[in-house]
Amino acid sequence: MTTNSASARYEGLGKDGKGSITTRSGVLSDQPYGFGTRFEGKPGTNPEELIAAAHAACFTMATSFGLAKAGYADGTLDTQCTVTLDQADGGFAVTKSALVLKGAIPGISAEDFAKIAEEAEQNCPISKLLDCEITLEKSLES
Incomplete structure (x- = not known):
């Protein structure tokens, strides 16, 4: 079993609040987030961006391991992931994660x-975690 952790702090409430995110590894240390970074394009991160990064990384690693298991020894994989946040059921929901490989x-x-x-795409742990539509476009360069 592997465990990882992160923490979030939010000072103030609602749109006027400001938050920060820190990961156990230190790759994020008091990284700012809040209404402005989530909905207004201000500097910092937001939960959907972090989900997109996690999904892209997990899926790309799973593809790499699948290729190695199939006997391929070399290559390059580049994945872009776009996570969509929509208003739904009186609130918000992540409705789609689109992978482009x-x-x-x-x-x-x-x-x-x-x-x-x-x-x-079907078996990486983050795909299994997400309760939304997942799409995959793939292209092979020669």
Whole structure:
């Protein structure tokens, strides 16, 4: 079993409040977040950005391990993830996580690449965690 942790602090309430996020690893240390960073494009992060980063990282690693298991020894994977936050049921909900994968894997067929990427999308831990629509676009560079 692996565990990780992070903490958030929010001073003030509602739109006027200001928050900060810190991770156990220290990669985020008092990183600012709040209404302005979430809805107004101000500097800092927000929960959906962090979810997008986690999903992109998890899915890309799962694809990498799937390719290695299938016998491929080299290549590059680049994933962009866009998480959508919509108003729903009188509040807000994450409604979609869209993954766009570009891969350069010597010797792989487009069919094998697609199969391995689709299995990774369905089975990476963050995909399993998310209760929203997940889409996957994939392209193989020669």
